[in-house]
Amino acid sequence: DGGITQSPKYLFRKEGQNVTLSCEQNLNHDAMYWYRQDPGQGLRLIYYSQIVNDFQKGDIAEGYSVSREKKESFPLTVTSAQKNPTAFYLCASRRTLTGGNYGYTFGSGTRLTVV
């Protein structure tokens, strides 16, 4: 079945460490997104990529980095510069055909906790 796989499901980070969250999709979608979810904040956009080897900052990109070397993969690195990384992270993808927008497909998320 096609879908988005995020790993790991739970991740613990020590102060000062960089960690990378994985996001892989086999939907042949062009665009991929990373969102952060905090209680009472909804989902906020971190980074997005419309095509391979290109990506743009979202609303809260500071302290994060991404790469898009393959269409299927869009990993997110949470760097030590991110002051409050404890949150739930969601990856999403969307097909970018003309003529319609049928919504975004989401992965099951990664819960990151700073210890």
Place this chain on the structure above:
Amino acid sequence: AQTVTQSQPEMSVQEAETVTLSCTYDTSESDYYLFWYKQPPSRQMILVIRQEAYKQQNATENRFSVNFQKAAKSFSLKISDSQLGDAAMYFCALDGANSKLTFGKGITLSVRP
């Protein structure tokens, strides 16, 4: 910039009754899409319903329907015959030409048996 506002943080409905979740938005674009997503305790985001802004007809999906008022920039979700499985957090979202899905803060819906 586009914004989405969900002003009610929580709502409760009796099983089998109807409930309406409110959402307002702001955008300078004329062509955009609106969505309602459901997030159950598993935290998996599930698309409930979508609305194309250029279509005047309100979207429906089984027990779920929307009241889309473009001039008022309002996009409410009506759930009919509420079921226990409808209990979840619901997010209203807007996708414009820049292809950045913007979410409201969500509303927690509880269903009383």
